[in-house]
Amino acid sequence: MIHGRIDRAGSRHLRWALGQMVMACQRSRRGPGVAVGDWVRAKQKRMSIKGKARCAAARKLAESIWRLFHYGECFDPTRPFGSRVA
DSSP: OOOOOOOOOOHHOOOOOOHHHHHHHOOOOOTTTHHHHHHHHHHHHOSHHHHHHHHHHHHHHHHHHHHHOOOHOOOOOOHHSSOOOO
């Protein structure tokens, strides 16, 4: 697996919105956001830089949204992050 630096390509507004979504999921206590928050916290424990875990989660959310529009799949944030729903 190749690990490169995080670049700032693309819309800064979209990057900001995805980052806000991840932080909101980290604060959530019930619903599908809990799975995202749990995944980010577990990833942060394993990584030295906390922002990398948030960036990875934002990318996963962006891919889920892309799949919603491209394939017409139902949006389910628990799918890429695990199946825990409280």
